[in-house]
Amino acid sequence: MVDRLISVALPVPLYHNFSYLVPPFLQEEVHRGSLVKVELKNRSLLGWVVAEDEKNEKNIPLKPIVGVAPIFPLSSLEISLAHRIQELWFCSLGEALSLFTPPLAKRWEEDASFRVYPGARRDPDIEEIAPAGVNLFLFREKTGLSRDKIRRLVKKGIMALEREKIEPVSWFSGGEPQVYWQSIPFFKDRVSFITNFCQRLKTEGKKGMVIFPDFATLDRYYKILATQLDCWHLIKYDSRLSSKKRFFAYKLAEAGDYQLILGTRLALFLPAREVSYYLILDPADRGHFSDQVPGYDSLRILEERVKLGGGRLEIVGSVPSLEEFYLMDSRKVSHKDFFPSQEVARPEVKIVTYRAKKRVLTLPVQQAISQTLSQGGRAFIWVQKTGYSSALGCRDCGFYYVCPRCEVAFRYHIEDHRLICPWCGLVQLPDAVCPQCGGAWLEAWGEGVERVWETVSKIFSRVSILRMDREERKRELPLVFPSIVVGTSLLLQEEVLSKGDLLVMVSVESWLSLTDFRAREKLYGQVQKARLFLGTESKTTPRLFLQIKEEKEKEAERLLAPWWVFYREELEKRESLGYPPYSVMLYLIGEGGNRKKRQVVLTKIGEECKGEGWKVMGPFPSAGLRKRGSLRDEMVIIFPPRERKKVLETLSRTLDGRKIGNVQVFLKVDQ
DNA sequence: AGCACGCCGACT
């Protein structure tokens, strides 16, 4: 008899799979999609079986697999999804599949490999708790029965245990793929929307999944929904769960023992194979993006999931991001209109310009604040940056000092008149006049929250002023806000803005001079959010002030355009420049070794890509973030989205493993 | 990634 060979994808950054032997006693349990325990270079790893191998081509001495996890194999749909993840974020198949791997431990693995049935002897008391065919792990978690107790019940013949039959499963099709986007800004309306969503699940007898951007939001909705959906089978899933609880949720999902899953992005990878309705809240929020390998995002995963397995996806946002607009514009997503339950007053918007900045707040703004305060209202002042002063720049032309290595603004230290890079620590002395236009007025720029707070405190010395910046983020929001609040983008949320009568956005232009090509649209999103949420609980007409340099007034006006106008223009710009979403920009970051070695490694990959006709920029030296003082080199490959597969192939050919010699290569995708 | 092996410098 010929030994059976299988191909296993392992969670290592190597772009090929590994072959293993299947020992005779595990034959029955191993299928495509099984989770198996294997040895690799003296360590124990969990990997997914992705194929049956024909023969041992390279004639390597093969090791047998050590064991099979007591879970059902992944369906072919999940494996396809993992392939898609690999293509989208340029990771190895094993890394993509590791998203689907549940935590395992000996103690509960044993339980999970049995199934409980009612025994031959009838006992009306016990019969109720031993329904026909439940996984023993699930049964014990639900009933809390001890192992001893179960052993005794089995002995008495009241219960019977059988080995769990691990067989391939299939994916229940969610029907024709449908994706909708709609703007539902207010919490109250969102709650009723989700309630309707659940109602629809109930009447149609279908299963659903709702993905929230972070666990604070999840908790907030869960609190309300859990009481409304009293006797529903809910799975609440996020990273705070212990590994045992996670495994429990995994087995529940696998058994189809749920109606609705509420969770953060981790819940996307539960083996919930019967879901036909999906809902995602605010897909552009940071929490939907993973910062580990693979750097996926919830919306992309859901899109692919629906594309592969069918179902209906509801995207709920307030102001769409450019990416969301692009989906609607290219008709991948349909736009639905939602009508708020009540009419709310929209703020009156004023653009306040100034020529040369002498103070943080212009006179009209100061007057507006005083007026608001005298009417018993509340004023918010929004500042872009944390800290005190962040840069040194020219008052006339907008030039500012940037570190040549890191391309970030030099921090200006007023006491010793020096420029210091916040990343690499490079020190430079500023010139006497502006090196760009020769202007005489170089000044400390982009005032941070602390500095603004300090000046505002001086002007309104008799009022209590709250400062809200990132350090205070972990704390709960205050129950009652003081009359003046100075803060960063932390302010720009419904719960805060609804309680204000005036919002001032100071130095709006500091966003517009950033090198980041997304800065403008980020600012747009912030301004639009402010317009939506400001003063919805206010008795008077709320007011929004944009304080900006005179020559940038036109830019400020553009920020007030409706999103379909603003984004259309932005997309046209992106298309003509060959930026995402029309191209994929793949950043290769080389770290470690010495410069020469990094350059050699990157150049080699670069040459390969140039040969395929893709645009390559670099390698350029840049600063290391991980170790202080360690440097790195970066290279960007730009190619059309259609060629993702080919790029992945080229990459895995040149770079099997993301470490070559002493050089580490990190990948970042912008698409 | 992460493990072993190997080659050098500074310690009880």
Next chain:
DNA sequence: GTCGGCGTGCTC
């Protein structure tokens, strides 16, 4: 003498 730093090679 050997402990442990890191550079290099390799993993079914």
